[in-house]
Every structure is written in structure tokens, then in C-alpha cells.
Amino acid sequence: MYRQIIIVGLNHRTAPVEVRERVAFDGSLLGDSLRRLHALSSIKEGVILSTCNRVEVVAAAPEEGVALRDVKAFLAEQESVRGRPLEEHLYIYSGDGAVRHLFRVAASLDSMVVGEPQILGQLKGYYSAAQEAGTIGTVLHRLFHRSFFVAKRVRTETGIASRAVSISSVAVDLAKRIFDRLEDKTVLLIGAGKTGGLVARHLQRNGVRSLMVTNRTFERALELAEQFRGSPIRFEDYPHYLSLADLVVGCTGSPEMLLGPETVGAVLRERKQRAMFFIDLGDRRNFDPAINQIDNVYLYNIDDLKNVAVENLQGRSREIHKAEEIVDEEVINFFHWLESLEQVPTIVALRGRLEQIRRREMEKSLSTNLKGLSEKERQALEEMTSAMINKILHAPITRLKGLSEDQEEALYIDALKKLFGLDEK
Amino acid sequence: MDMLVLKVTAVVYLLATASYILYLVRPERSSPRVPSAVLLAGFVVHSLALALHFFQVGYPAVTQLREALSFYSWLMVGVYLLVQIKYRLTVLGSFIAPLAFLIAFSAFTFGTGGEELPPALKTYWLPLHVTLAFLGNAVFALAFGVSLMYLLQEYQLKNKKSSALHSRFPSLETLDRLNYIFLVWGFPLMTLGIITGSLWARINWGNYWSWEPREISSALTWLLYGALLQARIARGWRGKKAALLTIVGFVVVLGYFLLGDSIFPSRHGGRFE
Numbered sequence: 214m215y216r217q218i219i220i221v222g223l224n225h226r227t228a229p230v231e232v233r234e235r236v237a238f239d240g241s242l243l244g245d246s247l248r249r250l251h252a253l254s255s256i257k258e259g260v261i262l263s264t265c266n267r268v269e270v271v272a273a274a275p276e277e278g279v280a281l282r283d284v285k286a287f288l289a290e291q292e293s294v295r296g297r298p299l300e301e302h303l304y305i306y307s308g309d310g311a312v313r314h315l316f317r318v319a320a321s322l323d324s325m326v327v328g329e330p331q332i333l334g335q336l337k338g339y340y341s342a343a344q345e346a347g348t349i350g351t352v353l354h355r356l357f358h359r360s361f362f363v364a365k366r367v368r369t370e371t372g373i374a375s376r377a378v379s380i381s382s383v384a385v386d387l388a389k390r391i392f393d394r395l396e397d398k399t400v401l402l403i404g405a406g407k408t409g410g411l412v413a414r415h416l417q418r419n420g421v422r423s424l425m426v427t428n429r430t431f432e433r434a435l436e437l438a439e440q441f442r443g444s445p446i447r448f449e450d451y452p453h454y455l456s457l458a459d460l461v462v463g464c465t466g467s468p469e470m471l472l473g474p475e476t477v478g479a480v481l482r483e484r485k486q487r488a489m490f491f492i493d494l495g496d497r498r499n500f501d502p503a504i505n506q507i508d509n510v511y512l513y514n515i516d517d518l519k520n521v522a523v524e525n526l527q528g529r530s531r532e533i534h535k536a537e538e539i540v541d542e543e544v545i546n547f548f549h550w551l552e553s554l555e556q557v558p559t560i561v562a563l564r565g566r567l568e569q570i571r572r573r574e575m576e577k578s579l580s581t582n583l584k585g586l587s588e589k590e591r592q593a594l595e596e597m598t599s600a601m602i603n604k605i606l607h608a609p610i611t612r613l614k615g616l617s618e619d620q621e622e623a624l625y626i627d628a629l630k631k632l633f634g635l636d637e638k
Numbered sequence: 639m640d641m642l643v644l645k646v647t648a649v650v651y652l653l654a655t656a657s658y659i660l661y662l663v664r665p666e667r668s669s670p671r672v673p674s675a676v677l678l679a680g681f682v683v684h685s686l687a688l689a690l691h692f693f694q695v696g697y698p699a700v701t702q703l704r705e706a707l708s709f710y711s712w713l714m715v716g717v718y719l720l721v722q723i724k725y726r727l728t729v730l731g732s733f734i735a736p737l738a739f740l741i742a743f744s745a746f747t748f749g750t751g752g753e754e755l756p757p758a759l760k761t762y763w764l765p766l767h768v769t770l771a772f773l774g775n776a777v778f779a780l781a782f783g784v785s786l787m788y789l790l791q792e793y794q795l796k797n798k799k800s801s802a803l804h805s806r807f808p809s810l811e812t813l814d815r816l817n818y819i820f821l822v823w824g825f826p827l828m829t830l831g832i833i834t835g836s837l838w839a840r841i842n843w844g845n846y847w848s849w850e851p852r853e854i855s856s857a858l859t860w861l862l863y864g865a866l867l868q869a870r871i872a873r874g875w876r877g878k879k880a881a882l883l884t885i886v887g888f889v890v891v892l893g894y895f896l897l898g899d900s901i902f903p904s905r906h907g908g909r910f911e
Contacts, residue, residue: 387795389809390791390807390810391810393809393811393815485876487876488810488877508879520798
């Protein structure tokens, strides 16, 4: 029975993007590539993953060494440009290491941004492609389904995906704690600083539709307005527009503060006390810290945002630890299943199950309606029922033993276990 | 028998409180359905207790403090469960469930004050008056819950603290809007409660108003909530001040409910001489 699982590949940590690009598999040719992989005599089942951050081949094979050599050669064919040999960028996993790696990838523990949700969808896509190409069998089928399950467990049982760790995502999180929805909110962006732009973009991605932009030089404001599809405002005019803004992002290099408590207090009265969120990203303070004291006004500067991000990051490493524990647990579960796919234990279990049924029925009959049987008659009944069991089992066992070490065997064993409930104790 | 069922109710409310706490502390491990289901179970048991009492007395009796407290907490949980259907505010339940437990618990521990209603007064005026007034106060209990959440969320935001707990809370804007909605529903109910009460008093005792301590405290809260509602609508009052006033109003009502009638015996405390 083949049950060596191997993974050969490279990712964002082991290979620069130029190398990843060259090794990447073309989506339209993926079916062909899969069939070429499957055609290798050392490989029984195979799946190819090829995203912008990773290229990996997952395979099930009877013999590890040969399979590894063949898969490496298969990947090297992809890379047609000279340079350092591909080998340097590759990582190789086999056995429980391979299973753990795939589970970690699915659970987004191996991603550049840990916890990002896209990878699971991509994994499912490549799994379906392999299924369509017919290069997947019992072992990888189970392996991938388990990896989807692990990803789901990690998502629901840990807070790994729910913590903002960048300044702009922290800003969006805070905005969502203040405001019900961002769709009907207006953002005023003051200044052309880079961080300000990032925060504005992130707010837009999270629903903000209306954006006003102002800058000391009006030309720059026009440029920014175009870039963000917002409305440009002259710098001397922006105080008049303040009352329209629910979020004010300051990112200027101005040495003096732009807004103080008197102005903001007046704006609040004009807004009938509707809440305002000020985000100060300037190197020097753009907004007077005193405005945070005003009711319904919330001011966060860049340090405040960084502090929240750092706290979240610490929280996230705790969650990662929990997630790794889930992965370990599931790796063990998977190997229990894989080991159970052996022929001999399956045959033993099958015999045991039928024998158990025979005994139980014998006992039942002998203590009730066959109570009057003599010792000799009992003996004959024992022999007769045992012979029946043996006859019934003869054909399936011979056939099972005659199966080669290929996909079919695992399929039959798995089916037998399911049909006779051999996993249930 | 009905006392026993009332005790069971209190236990179930305590269980509901525990499952709400679990939901708040370990959100990734628990579904929001669990605490709601436990609270609903408590409500069903509670309804049974009230029904048993009704058949025992043969009249919707609410004059004893025990009866009043039990009926009030039943209405409060009922109103919350209705709100939960529409607004999905599981976190609010973590304020309502302990409150329901406390009130149900006090109902059978020190709820013995008050006499039975003289037969002459057993008309449907009393249940009507009490139901309306209690409904208004039940809605104010929800307003109290969202206001408390508002203050906690606001404090955290102002002081740049974050915790997993508070990110489970709705946004300030949502909480403030809910405060307004509950006020808009609670105020007319309370007004109707006061009107039916004074009409009933006019019929039985000949005067609309008798300056009982409960009447004075109700009038004060009515004025307070009325002023708050007016300020919200006319002057765009919102946020922290509105939340604080809502809390003060509710604490006055609840505190008086639990203690006042025992200190100042009157018709509202079940004295009908």
C-alpha cells in the first residue's frame, strides 16, 4: 500500500518573487501539468498549488526517495531561466511533516499575512482542478478534506483572523466601533502623506463612499482627489467643510497644529453632536490632543494606533499557538486513518466483525428456541455457521489480496471499512 | 407550587447569566444561540409560574411585592426576547439575564410585603395599569442595558484601550440609536401606565393623584425621561449624556421598586385600608 505523502515546493520565504514567477504553473495549462505529474511512474496521486506566494507539489507515492527525486525534476522543468539552481529555494516535506505543512497552509499559518482568508479558497480551487484532471485518489482526497476541516476549526476556535495588526486596519476597526456603518460616512483627508493615503484607501475598501481631499498646494489636492475618486477642496476652505466630515484624517508635515478644541467644539454643535473620529498621522501633531476631551469626539494619533496594533499582534501570537495545537491534533488523527488503510488489519477487523455477529446470534438462539439441542448438534451448528462465514469472506479477501498497490486498493479498503462500520468500536 | 416554579425560574436565569458570560469571554467557542435559548427556557418556566399563580388566586394578582417583581421581570425578559428577534443583540442579554435573575431572586426572598386586593377592587383596571407601567419600565431596562454598554465602549475608546470583550459590543452609533428607540417606546407606555393608574384611583378613591411616594418617584422619572426625549428630538442631544440620564432614571425606578414600597407603605405597597 502506498502511503508516503510528500510536498516539494517554494514560497515567499524561500524564494524571491522572480524565482516564484518562473516556477509558477500557468492556470490554463494546469490540467496538462497535473497529467504530466501523474504520469510519473513513482507518483500515484498529485495536486499542484500555484499562487503568487507559493508553488507546491503535493503527492502520494509508494516510495519516498524516488518520488522526491522525480518531483524535484518535474519542478525544475518549469524553470527555464538560468541562475542559481532551483534546489536552493526548495523545501521538502514528507510523512507527518508534509501533512502538518499542508494543514498549516490551509489554516493560513504559513501565509505572508497570517490569518488571511484567501488561501483556503485557492487551495480548494487547486484541489478541484486535480479532481477534474483525475490525478487525485483516496489518500489526497482525504488529506485535502482534512486540511479544509482544520482551516475551519482554526477559524472558529481561535481569534487568528479577527485582529487588526496594521495601522490602517486598526483605524478601520476603531471607526467601526464608533460608527454603525461606513457607507454613509464622509472622510476628509488633509495632507498628502503616505500613511494618510493608506488609511483613506482602507476606509474606502470598507465601505466609505464620500471622500474630500485638501492640501496646501491645490494642484496636489487635485491629484489626490483623482487618485482616490474624491472631491478636491482648497486648503483655506476646508474648515467650512469640517461639519460634513465624520472622519478627519490629518497627514501633513505642518509644524503648527491645524485644529484646536474651539474649532472642533463649534463644528460639533453645527453637526448636532454627531460623533467625529480624528486620525492624526502627522509627524508633529496635526490636531490638538485636547479635542479628545470633547464629548462625541475621538482622537487617535499614530502612536495610539501603533499601540493597538502591537497589542493585537501579541494577542495574535497567542492565537497562533492555539492554532498550532489544533494542527498537531489533526495530524495525529490523519495518520490514524492512514495506518488503518493497511490490508492485513482490515481483513482481521472484517473477520472479527463477522465472527462477533455469528457468536452473538448463536448464543441468542441456543439460549431460546434451540435450547433443547444436544452437544453433538450444537457442534454441527458451530461448524456450519463458521463455514458460512468463511465462504462469504473467501471471494472478497482473495480479491483484496490480489489488488496491486495502487489507488484501487486504498479505495476498496476504505469502502469496506465504511460498509461494515469497522472503525466503530 | 408556583413558588417552587418561581425558584426554578431564578435558577434558569442564573444559568442564562452564566452562559452569557461564557459567550462574552469565549466568543469563538460558543454560539450566540445558546444563551438566548437558555433565557427563553427561563421565560417559558416563568410563564408557567405566573399561570399557576393565576389559577391558584383566580385573578391576575400583582399587589404583593413578590407578585409585582415576578411579573415585572417576566415582562422584561419577554420584551428583550422580542427585541433579540429583530435586532440580534445577544450582548444586551448579558445585562438583562443577571437583572432578571436578581429581580426573580428578590421576588421569593424578600417579596412577602403587601396584602391581597380587597374583592371590590378586583376589576381589570389594576392589571391594565400595572401591565402598561411595567411594560414601559421593561423597555427602560433595555435602554439601561444599551446605555451601560455605551458608557463602557465610550470609556474604552476615549482612553485608547481595546479588549476582545468590547469589540463584541455594537458601535456607539448603534447603541445611541437603540437608546433613542427604547425611549420612544418606553415613554408612551409609561405615560399610559400613569394615566390608567390615576383614572382607576379616581374611580375607587375619588381623586386622580394622592401624592404617594411611588407616584412622586414615577412622576420624577416620567419628567426625566420626557426631558431627555425632548432634548434628543429638539436639540439633537446624544451620546454620553443621554446614556447617563437613562441610567439614572432606571436606577431610580428600580431602586424604588425594590425598596421604596417597603419603606413607605401605601397603596402601591399593597396597603388598601
